[in-house]
Amino acid sequence: MGRVMQTAAFSLAEVTYATGENIGYQVQESVKSARFRVRAHQENVSGVYLPQFEAYYDDNSNDFQMTGLGRGGQQVQRAKYVYSQAVETLVELASLQTAFVILDEVIKVTNRRVNAIEHVIIPRTENTIAYINSELDELDREEFYRLKKVQNKKQRDNEILEAERKNRKIAEGLAKAGDGPVSDKTATAVSGDIDQSPSDLLGDQEDEDVIF
Structure with a gap:
């Protein structure tokens, strides 16, 4: 120029x-x-x-x-x-x-x-993402704990049902082996007595006094 x-x-x-x-x-x-x-x-x-x-x-x-x-x-x-x-x-x-x-x-x-x-929006976004991730992790932990509790509850219920089923089978077996049918209460009592050990007649237990 x-x-x-x-x-x-x-x-x-x-x-x-x-x-x-x-x-x-x-x-x-x-x-x-x-x-x-x-x-x-x-x-x-x-x-x-x-x-x-x-x-x-x-x-x-x-x-x-x-x-x-x-x-x-x-x-x-x-x-x-x-x-x-x-x-x-x-x-x-x-x-x-x-x-x-x-x-x-x-x-x-x-x-x-x-x-x-770079200095305002990105840091805010990163903090928001970190907060959301922490909340999601906390929700995952809570859900896992809840599922474990539900699973344990179901397992206990199943064990109880299985025990009752076994007791009924034992009661039915005793009823068939005996003279007549056995009621549920009797079956339960019998099943409870099965687990108990028989008493020792020759033991050191004292006899009760008999008054005529």
Whole structure:
């Protein structure tokens, strides 16, 4: 950019030397409409809309045909060409500079969001996940303990039922071996007596006194 502007300044100095200092007034008086125009449009870059400037020429407007006709025409044409290139470069530079400024602001906002996510949201989420996991583990332990209690209760009930079933079988066997049927109470008493050891008639137990 510096080299382009340097070349344009030298070409303007050549025009001033060749045509005199009144060339500026002549150019300003002969201009009716701008021949060099700039159009703007937006470009989407990763969700960020960046303005883009584009330079173009209006072919219907040419107010410098007679400029430098007396003298210095070659220098005037050269200066016009050099300054056209300089203006195009400036337009491109303006597009880049505007894009850089907007991207810099977007990057700063993104960095703030990243820092917020990294230092605030992620720790909160991790703490929430850890709390949920601890609660789920506690629920698992409670459920396991509950299942063990239910299993033990069922096992005790089954043992009781099995013992009653065995006693009934023993009672039924005794009833069949005896003279008649035995009631449930008798069967229970008999089954209870089966487990007891027989008394020793010749033991050291004292006899009760008999009163006639």
